Amino acid sequence: MTAPRDTPASRRIRANGDGTVYQRKDGRWEAAGYVLAVGDTRKRVRVYGSTRKEALTKLTEKIATSNRGVPAASAQGSVAAFLTYWLETVAIHRLRENTHTRYTACTRLYLIPGLGRKKLAKLTAKDVRTWLDQLRTTCQCCARGLDTTRDQPQCCAVGKCCSKRLSPLTLAYVHSVLKSALEHAVREEEIPRNVARNVRMGTPRPRRFEPLTTEETRAFLTATSGHRLSALFELALRTGLRKGELLGLRWEDLDLAGGTASIRRTLQRTNSGGLTALPTKTQSSERRIALPTPCLRSLEQHRDQQRQERDAAGAGWKDSGYVFTRPNGAPIEGATLTRHFTALLRRARLRRIRLVSRPGARCRDCSRSVSPDRSPNPPCASQRNG
Structure with a gap:
């Protein structure tokens, strides 16, 4: 008769709902538990670490965030859902307030309208490059409907495009915000790699500054x-x-x-x-x-x-x-x-x-x-x- 396999102490003493922590055959530690997901549902997430403590800490953070009513981002969810999650639960604690405000505005004006509907797991470097190229050549008055709010229309509303383009510095900033968000998705093991890092933007030339003579x-x-x-x-x-x-x-x-x-x-x-x-x-x-x-x-x-x-x-x-x-x-x-x-x-x-x-x-x-x-x-x- 085969002797029963010993149950790890972590499985015996953890309360219901706290998840499980165990060591894999490859030596890494894996922790799994249920958290709040988008759409008021629950899903089982898995996190990994080189030690039991590291894996347990990652799982505890996810469960604590879930208990605050914040749904966990999912690679099966949209880019817009992940960006919102990242801004509200991660970036807000790691950035200065003014920087977080600029990140939020950049996400609202450019990232979500351009890439928000795509699935996070299916986002490719080609998607990012194509979107940036389109953003570089698109009049912002036409794309964002700015002309409709003016007392005297001067662009698309009068049938004549003003060709208001984003500056190279603004484009580089938008790209950097996307890279920062996707880098966090990699750290949380939502996606395997940061596809935005594979897109070359070039180094924009700073505006020439001429101090007083x-x-x-x-x-x-x-x-x-x-x-x-x-x-x-x-x-x-x-x-x-x-x-x-x-x-x-x-x-x-x-x-x-x-x-x-x-x-x-x-x-x-x-x-x-x-x-x-x-x-x-x-x-x-x-x-x-x-x-x-x-x-x-x-x-x-x-x-x-x-x-x-x-x-x-x-x-x-x-x-x-x-x-x-x-x-x-x-x-x-x-x-x-x-x-x-x-x-x-x-x-x-x-x-x-x-x-x-x-x-x-x-x-x-x-x-x-x-x-x-x-x-x-x-x-x-x-x-x-x-």
């Missing part, structure tokens, strides 16, 4: 004379700090005696938290920079000016701790700063440019980086003067 910078600094944020604009021109980094500076970050500033955070507006201080975009963005001598003088004057504003505000002063604030001490909105900058450009009769340079932008006078803090080389005359 030496003469233009001098004219702008002259226009900022007497402005309560003149120290901010001088710091922006001489160091190339981003707008959020400038607004996120606190007095504790500045060492005026040593002539340095520590960049630790960025100030941004989010839908849920309003004006919020966030960590820098990447770990390498958190850094210490040397402050030019003119900036040290202007910052000292700005500190004295802020003390006078605090005395004048009295009990109405909001001690936010930021270097650059509103007259009552509250933080400054990024949009407000942009309006001030644009008004000063008009006052100086200069062309309109972005408030600060993008990382990697090149000086028009010497072709070097316009951000001295990001380069071991000393700034050129154009950067020293503005």
Whole structure:
């Protein structure tokens, strides 16, 4: 008589509904259980891991998500269903709020209309390439019906296409969002490979950035004379700090005696938290920079000016701790700063440019980086003067 096979402890002690965990013949561990599926049904899912704990953790996460009423994505389901699941249960916990908002808009405007009806399991690289090529050559006014919402139609509604195409940078962004979503589907073993990675998009050329010349910078600094944020604009021109980094500076970050500033955070507006201080975009963005001598003088004057504003505000002063604030001490909105900058450009009769340079932008006078803090080389005359 054959001896009964020993039942693994994981099968004996797990409660009904918790699923099963067992080791396969190939050495891997497999966990299986029932979760909520699309259409208010239930399906049995299987996950794998190199250890029992890894497989059990994966299954527990899926069951917990199911218990919250979120249906599990299925390779038999549509691309639209998986993208919705990914945005609502995965990406929302791993992306910054503003980034998640952009991902959601990209999915709603382009991914779901173009690929949403296809089955996730049957999506091919050819499908993705064909859709991207069509998106590249299709007028967005016609595709999205934008002309119907205009007071004065100027495209398809009048029988004349305006040929409004997506830029190469936007196309690359849409492609990257799709790759991120499908990469998660691979990690959850919904599909065997990320077909979007097999589609070549090419590297889009960034828009050429032309910072102010030496003469233009001098004219702008002259226009900022007497402005309560003149120290901010001088710091922006001489160091190339981003707008959020400038607004996120606190007095504790500045060492005026040593002539340095520590960049630790960025100030941004989010839908849920309003004006919020966030960590820098990447770990390498958190850094210490040397402050030019003119900036040290202007910052000292700005500190004295802020003390006078605090005395004048009295009990109405909001001690936010930021270097650059509103007259009552509250933080400054990024949009407000942009309006001030644009008004000063008009006052100086200069062309309109972005408030600060993008990382990697090149000086028009010497072709070097316009951000001295990001380069071991000393700034050129154009950067020293503005």
